[in-house]
Amino acid sequence: MAEISFLIILYTSIIISAEHCVPRNFGDDSNVCVCNATYCDSVILQLPHDGQFRIYESSKSGQRLQSRLDHFDTMMENGIKLYLQLEKKYQAIHGFGGAFTDSAGINIESLSDSTQEKLLQSYFSEGGSRYNLGRVPVGGTDFSTRPYTLDDTPEDISLKNFSLTKDDTDYKIPFMKRALEINNELNFIAASWTAPAWMKTNNNYTGFLGFLKKQYYQTYAEYLVKFLEIYKSRGLKIWAISTGNEPANAFVPELVKFNDMGWTPNTVTPWVINNLGPTINNSTSNETIILALDDQRFDLPWYIQAMYEYSNEIDKYIAGIATHWYMDNYFSIDLYDRTHSAFPNKFLLMTEACTGSASWDIPKVRLGSWQRGERYITSIIDDLNHWVTGWVDWNLVLNEEGGPNWAGNFVDSPIIVNSKEDEFYKQPMYYAIAHFSKFIPRGSTRIDLSSHIDIRSVAFITPNNTIVIVLYNMDNQSKNVTIVDPNKGNINSKVSQQTIQTIIYRK
Numbered sequence: 274m275a276e277i278s279f280l281i282i283l284y285t286s287i288i289i290s291a292e293h294c295v296p297r298n299f300g301d302d303s304n305v306c307v308c309n310a311t312y313c314d315s316v317i318l319q320l321p322h323d324g325q326f327r328i329y330e331s332s333k334s335g336q337r338l339q340s341r342l343d344h345f346d347t348m349m350e351n352g353i354k355l356y357l358q359l360e361k362k363y364q365a366i367h368g369f370g371g372a373f374t375d376s377a378g379i380n381i382e383s384l385s386d387s388t389q390e391k392l393l394q395s396y397f398s399e400g401g402s403r404y405n406l407g408r409v410p411v412g413g414t415d416f417s418t419r420p421y422t423l424d425d426t427p428e429d430i431s432l433k434n435f436s437l438t439k440d441d442t443d444y445k446i447p448f449m450k451r452a453l454e455i456n457n458e459l460n461f462i463a464a465s466w467t468a469p470a471w472m473k474t475n476n477n478y479t480g481f482l483g484f485l486k487k488q489y490y491q492t493y494a495e496y497l498v499k500f501l502e503i504y505k506s507r508g509l510k511i512w513a514i515s516t517g518n519e520p521a522n523a524f525v526p527e528l529v530k531f532n533d534m535g536w537t538p539n540t541v542t543p544w545v546i547n548n549l550g551p552t553i554n555n556s557t558s559n560e561t562i563i564l565a566l567d568d569q570r571f572d573l574p575w576y577i578q579a580m581y582e583y584s585n586e587i588d589k590y591i592a593g594i595a596t597h598w599y600m601d602n603y604f605s606i607d608l609y610d611r612t613h614s615a616f617p618n619k620f621l622l623m624t625e626a627c628t629g630s631a632s633w634d635i636p637k638v639r640l641g642s643w644q645r646g647e648r649y650i651t652s653i654i655d656d657l658n659h660w661v662t663g664w665v666d667w668n669l670v671l672n673e674e675g676g677p678n679w680a681g682n683f684v685d686s687p688i689i690v691n692s693k694e695d696e697f698y699k700q701p702m703y704y705a706i707a708h709f710s711k712f713i714p715r716g717s718t719r720i721d722l723s724s725h726i727d728i729r730s731v732a733f734i735t736p737n738n739t740i741v742i743v744l745y746n747m748d749n750q751s752k753n754v755t756i757v758d759p760n761k762g763n764i765n766s767k768v769s770q771q772t773i774q775t776i777i778y779r780k
């Protein structure tokens with residue numbers, strides 16, 4: 274009897290702390306975790322008692338956020354040594370998340386109500402990745418079923434025909450609201466891909482060298498503030514708005530296949546100073562902050578420097594600098610360090626990343642790809658070690674084709690839906706982000722951890738004084754790692770090949 278109740282308690286506590294991944298294999302080490310209306314894997318964090326630490330582990334070989342307890346040691350293993358310095362602090366963290374695109378909403382909506390709920394829980398709940406950032410496009414993007422803006426009535430200079438679309442009311446707002454209910458720390462970042470075509474020099478939502486006409490600088494600022502105010506009236510306060518998605522695309526003929534509008538430092542700066550900044554400040558959405566750039570890292574730091582050279586006044590309107598990850602392989606990560614040194618009061622935030630976007634990335638959706646998860650892991654660790662304060666994925670959810678996308682620009686996503694079977698697949702990319710987002714709440718600060726060529730690593734202290742260390746072993750051999758915390762002792766951890774570990778303990 275006593276044994277039975279003990280077993281029941283044990284069993285219940287396992288159920289409460291973790292529901293295991295139901296794997297499906299797509300060849301080699303390509304595994305997804307399958308979720309449906311009644312089942313989805315989840316993990317509730319368990320902070321260990323003093324003297325112990327807990328290791329959460331995911332790997333190419335199939336582990337997904339599996340955890341175990343261990344205790345601090347006085348001895349060191351033979352192997353890699355990393356030294357922690359709690360008093361040496363770097364940037365504070367804003368958070369992690371993904372984008373509420375039209376396509377994400379269309380895909381979520383294609384599932385039954387209970388499967389939708391499991392999906393949103395997967396991203397926003399304590400048992401899931403605990404995302405606290407959500408990007409939301411103003412109007413359409415290529416991840417929409419058609420190109421459109423929120424006022425496509427030509428020459429509607431008083432914006433009397435401005436209105437939300439079915440995409441806002443059916444595919445964005447309901448899911449944003451539910452996500453906010455699940456995690457009230459969720460902050461939204463708005464970005465517009467283009468002004469209405471009639472406001473532009475080329476009268477087109479896309480196209481090479483399409484710019485905002487000077488005569489519509491104020492009208493477009495009012496258009497964006499209308500969006501902020503309407504979303505706010507629906508209970509969705511927008512934390513930040515960028516000056517526009519990827520303004521450099523308008524200068525690249527190959528990239529002008531979808532919604533875009535060009536800005537240069539010399540055009541965007543006066544627009545922000547004279548129009549967008551004051552219009553937001555005069556509105557009921559005056560708490561919304563402005564992020565500059567919203568484009569590739571290779572624009573740093575010159576683009577921001579050129580904005581300041583145009584006018585120092587830009588300083589009072591810009592709170593942070595948003596970057597995207599495409600082509601990071603070709604441009605040094607120290608562009609972030611240089612930008613931070615030049616503008617220490619402007620936080621850096623990575624606002625868009627996805628795999629499958631390059632023309633040679635075929636198939637667009639590669640179910641279970643560990644290599645794509647690894648690209649996320651290494652990018653997040655590198656960015657966080659170079660002053661970046663958060664990392665925002667692109668579409669939260671796509672279908673098995675990597676869409677819908679009206680321009681045929683299909684890509685991959687951490688969650689793929691199969692609406693025919695009413696199920697969805699959590700890919701390695703999902704767990705890659707979760708190894709950070711779930712453990713590093715807003716207001717955590719990066720602390721110093723010495724680096725070693727044979728392991729990727731980064732460390733934080735949370736507002737609740739939890740130490741969080743993330744390790745990734747890219748190699749084919751396992752590594753012995755010792756982390757030396759002068760106050761607590763040594764953490765000896767074997768990190769197997771292609772394995773990510775998040776280690777947590779009380780300070």
Ligand SMILES: *[C@@H]1O[C@H](CO)[C@@H](O)[C@H](O)[C@H]1NC(C)=O
Nearest residue numbers: 295307308309310311312313
């Ligand atoms: C949902 O998934 C669980 C776990 O794999 C399985 O037992 C159950 O049969 C599935 N339900 C449906 C409707 O497919």
Ligand SMILES: *[C@@H]1O[C@H](CO)[C@@H](O)[C@H](O)[C@H]1NC(C)=O
Nearest residue numbers: 350351352353751752753767
């Ligand atoms: C790692 O540690 C184990 C003992 O725990 C030892 O047998 C092994 O040789 C070590 N590996 C390396 C690469 O140092």
Ligand SMILES: *[C@@H]1O[C@H](CO)[C@@H](O)[C@H](O)[C@H]1NC(C)=O
Nearest residue numbers: 425426427429432433434435
């Ligand atoms: C614009 O709004 C006016 C009323 O304010 C309406 O009569 C007109 O049909 C609308 N035009 C379009 C294209 O929706």
Ligand SMILES: *[C@@H]1O[C@H](CO)[C@@H](O)[C@H](O)[C@H]1NC(C)=O
Nearest residue numbers: 476477478479480481529530
């Ligand atoms: C808009 O630009 C795209 C891309 O250059 C082009 O294919 C399309 O025909 C243009 N549409 C109009 C209405 O000019």
Ligand SMILES: *[C@@H]1O[C@H](CO)[C@@H](O)[C@H](O)[C@H]1NC(C)=O
Nearest residue numbers: 547548549550551552554555
């Ligand atoms: C903002 O408000 C100030 C003071 O009321 C006014 O002078 C200014 O024209 C307004 N600017 C914009 C862009 O609305």
Ligand SMILES: *[C@@H]1O[C@H](CO)[C@@H](O)[C@H](O)[C@H]1NC(C)=O
Nearest residue numbers: 550551553554555559589590
């Ligand atoms: C914002 O508006 C307030 C009045 O509401 C004004 O005092 C302040 O100077 C404005 N700030 C900027 C940066 O325009």
Ligand SMILES: *[C@@H]1O[C@H](CO)[C@@H](O)[C@H](O)[C@H]1NC(C)=O
Nearest residue numbers: 554555556557558559560561
């Ligand atoms: C925003 O406007 C309100 C009044 O509408 C004012 O009390 C508040 O100080 C303003 N906030 C900022 C950040 O300017």
Ligand SMILES: *[C@@H]1O[C@H](CO)[C@@H](O)[C@H](O)[C@H]1NC(C)=O
Nearest residue numbers: 713714715735736737738739
């Ligand atoms: C921090 O601790 C408080 C009090 O124990 C708790 O309510 C809160 O959820 C914790 N915050 C985080 C981010 O874990």
Ligand SMILES: *[C@@H]1O[C@H](CO)[C@@H](O)[C@H](O)[C@H]1NC(C)=O
Nearest residue numbers: 746747748749750751770771
């Ligand atoms: C790991 O092994 C594979 C073949 O099994 C090889 O292609 C790859 O280059 C190796 N990676 C590293 C980092 O050694």
